Amino acid sequence: xxxxxxxxxxxxxxxxxxxxxxxxxxxxxxxxxxxxxxxxxxxxxxxxxxxxxxxxxxxxxxxxxxxxxxxxxxxxxxxxxxxxxxxxxxxxxxxxxxxxxxxxxxxxxxxxxxxxxxxxxxxxxxxxxxxxxxxxxxxxxxxxxxxxxxxxxxxxxxxxxxxxxxxxxxxxxxxxxxxxxxxxxxxxxxxxxxxxxxxxxxxxxxxxxxxxxxxxxxxxxxxxxxxxxxxxxxxxxxxxxxxxxxxxxxxxxxxxxxxxxxxxxxxxxxxxxxxxxxxxxxxxxxxxxxxxxxxxxxxxx
Numbered sequence: 001x002x003x004x005x006x007x008x009x010x011x012x013x014x015x016x017x018x019x020x021x022x023x024x025x026x027x028x029x030x031x032x033x034x035x036x037x038x039x040x041x042x043x044x045x046x047x048x049x050x051x052x053x054x055x056x057x058x059x060x061x062x063x064x065x066x067x068x069x070x071x072x073x074x075x076x077x078x079x080x081x082x083x084x085x086x087x088x089x090x091x092x093x094x095x096x097x098x099x100x101x102x103x104x105x106x107x108x109x110x111x112x113x114x115x116x117x118x119x120x121x122x123x124x125x126x127x128x129x130x131x132x133x134x135x136x137x138x139x140x141x142x143x144x145x146x147x148x149x150x151x152x153x154x155x156x157x158x159x160x161x162x163x164x165x166x167x168x169x170x171x172x173x174x175x176x177x178x179x180x181x182x183x184x185x186x187x188x189x190x191x192x193x194x195x196x197x198x199x200x201x202x203x204x205x206x207x208x209x210x211x212x213x214x215x216x217x218x219x220x221x222x223x224x225x226x227x228x229x230x231x232x233x234x235x236x237x238x239x240x241x242x243x244x245x246x247x248x249x250x251x252x253x254x255x256x257x258x259x260x261x262x263x264x265x266x267x268x269x270x271x272x273x274x275x276x277x278x279x280x281x282x283x284x285x286x287x288x289x290x291x292x293x294x295x296x297x298x299x300x301x
Contacts, residue, residue: 002027004044008057010180012043015061017093017300018083025180035085067091071301093300094184097170098153100298101199107230108206108288110150110270119157120148122164123198123268129162149199149269169193194293201285202268204292208284209273219244223287230291243287251283 006027013019020040023031034040043057050056061067071092081088095103105111121144129141143149156164163174169189173179194200207226215225223243227235235243254261261282265272272281291297 001044001048004047004052005040008043008047009040011054011057012061013181015058015067016087016091018085019181022085023181025178036087091300094170094186095298095300096182097167097172100170100194101153101166103230103297104200104203104292105150108203109210110203110206111152112147112150114147114151117151117155120144120151120155121157122149122151125165128165129159143269145269166193166197166199190298191293194298195289198268200289200292201264202270204288205265205268205272205281205285206270207288207291208281209276211284211288212276212281219247222284223247226284226288226291231294231296243290246290247283247287250286251279254279254282 006024009019009021009024009027013024020036021027021032021034026032043060046060047053047057066087067090069087069090071090073089073092077084077088084091102111121141123143124141126141153167156167158164158175160175163172168174169187170193171182171185173182207229210229211222211226215222220240223240224235227233227239227243254264258279261278264282264285265278272278
């Protein structure tokens with residue numbers, strides 16, 4: 001049945017990065033053939049047999065041996081099947097912009113987990129909204145305050161002709177038409193956004209505060225704590241050495257420029273913890289920002 005086949009394919013795309021039918025938006029004569037037609041048939045029937053139980057279907061996918069494979073790429077595999085259409089390795093793809101933002105807020109402890117309610121207006125580059133909407137009576141974008149800045153990305157106010165720029169950089173659609181398959185790009189603007197957007201600078205500061213308060217008394221234990229909060233694993237010795245070097249370099253720079261410390265810690269609506277040493281907090285914030293920019297942090301391994 002077409003309904004269950006289309007639905008199953010969309011969930012497969014969500015979990016594996018690409019559908020069994022690659023053109024998830026087109027199951028017609030112009031669409032791609034399924035890479036595993038018998039598997040698609042079986043999943044569609046299983047979905048119906050389960051009473052259209054989405055939880056059952058998702059559990060079936062993520063506990064499969066196919067999903068739990070290593071995502072490591074081999075030379076031979078990349079030569080024979082570079083797009084992994086034959087599922088010879090586990091899925092690996094960049095997260096959507098909404099997921100990246102929510103992950104950063106959750107790791108920092110800022111994410112507001114309230115469910116439901118009206119749309120909110122998080123940080124937004126000044127001038128962009130006004131240029132598009134000038135003259136229609138709704139031409140001023142006023143960012144929210146407090147919890148409104150840290151709601152899940154699902155609740156972000158979205159005007160069709162002015163999508164949120166940070167989301168747009170990570171390939172969010174304009175929503176002028178239904179989009180079932182987003183493109184995935186890798187551009188320098190994405191790194192610049194993660195380094196400079198007030199959302200991520202503020203989140204990095206709060207992650208730094210968690211590192212200093214809950215990570216123990218030594219530099220290595222604090223760095224390890226932040227690394228584990230974001231990536232859910234222990235850092236390798238060489239990774240820890242890089243983070244240690246980055247902290248020491250940032251600390252030296254901030255000690256030589258106290259004004260830069262004040263400016264850096266003032267980014268965002270939420271206030272920095274004044275009980276912590278400002279220079280030390282600024283240096284740990286730089287480390288946290290580095291963690292947010294790691295490929296592993298924005299990629300589903």
